[in-house]
Amino acid sequence: MKLVLLGPPGAGKGTQACKISERLGIPHISTGDILRNEVAKGSSLGKKALGYMNEGKLVPDEIILEIIKNRIVETDASRGFLMDGFPRNLKQARMFSEILNSLDMKLDRVINIEVSQDEIIKRLSNRRVCEGCGKVYKVDGGDLNIEEKRCERCGGKLKKRSDDEINVILNRLKVYENETKPLVDYYTSEGLVINVDGNGNEEEVTKRILESL
Numbered sequence: 001m002k003l004v005l006l007g008p009p010g011a012g013k014g015t016q017a018c019k020i021s022e023r024l025g026i027p028h029i030s031t032g033d034i035l036r037n038e039v040a041k042g043s044s045l046g047k048k049a050l051g052y053m054n055e056g057k058l059v060p061d062e063i064i065l066e067i068i069k070n071r072i073v074e075t076d077a078s079r080g081f082l083m084d085g086f087p088r089n090l091k092q093a094r095m096f097s098e099i100l101n102s103l104d105m106k107l108d109r110v111i112n113i114e115v116s117q118d119e120i121i122k123r124l125s126n127r128r129v130c131e132g133c134g135k136v137y138k139v140d141g142g143d144l145n146i147e148e149k150r151c152e153r154c155g156g157k158l159k160k161r162s163d164d165e166i167n168v169i170l171n172r173l174k175v176y177e178n179e180t181k182p183l184v185d186y187y188t189s190e191g192l193v194i195n196v197d198g199n200g201n202e203e204e205v206t207k208r209i210l211e212s213l
Contacts, residue, residue: 001026001080001213002105004087006183007113009172010120011198012205016113017084019206026080031064034071045070061092069099080108089179093186110187111209113198117173124164132156 001024007013014030021028038046039053045067049059064086072081087093100106115123126139130151137151137158149158163172187193194212198205 001108002100003080003213004083004107004110004187005113006110006180006187007198008115008117008120008176008180009169010124011113011115012202013084013113015202016111016205016209017082019202020111020209021082023206023210024080024082026082027074027076028082028084029068029071029077029086030084031068031086034067035059035064038067061095065092065095065099068096069103072105073103087183090182090186093183107187107190107192109194109213110183110192111212112184112187112193112195113205113209114195115198119199120173121166121169124169125166127160127164128158129161130154130156131159 003020003026005013005017005020017028017030035046035049039050040046045063049063049067052059052063068083068086071077087096123138128137128139129135130137130153132151132154133156135151135153150156151158162168184193194209196205196208196212
């Protein structure tokens with residue numbers, strides 16, 4: 001099954017992508033991860049991408065798409081894949097469709113996780129991340145001493161990410177509305193979108209997604 005996962009910042013896409021890919025036995029493909037992997041391997045595409053990254057520039061869509069194309073034809077993706085964090089805009093979506101067509105592939109579903117703005121602000125402003133291993137923690141009941149605690153996995157310090165400040169969250173949501181949300185309309189016109197309520201605990205949302213598929 002070939003899937004794309006959409007949703008605003010704080011919708012839980014990363015968490016659900018891991019759960020769904022494991023349940024369905026298909027790879028969870030994050031553009032950030034595969035880009036870093038190409039750079040680490042020192043591939044020709046990785047070297048091209050690194051040149052842009054070292055200059056503080058965005059890696060061009062053409063390079064990202066070529067890396068994705070190479071990834072989705074690997075053996076572990078023979079039964080499908082779950083795209084997380086891509087496409088981010090209409091241009092990328094159209095380019096991705098062209099690549100799928102060239103490989104005689106097509107998407108089966110686009111999962112759109114829906115969460116209200118108030119809930120997103122609450123989630124993002126109330127989370128902390130381990131400086132060591134990156135494990136995410138939720139602040140329960142306004143725990144004012146959360147930064148004094150240590151990660152249960154590696155003992156690292158917990159901190160609030162700079163992009164989880166209220167003003168940054170609001171800007172991220174604005175960017176999502178302007179650039180990424182139009183993808184929902186694009187894929188809806190293709191008859192691919194499944195809207196899923198993203199409220200509730202992680203298992204409840206996972207169950208809704210699996211039932212919708």
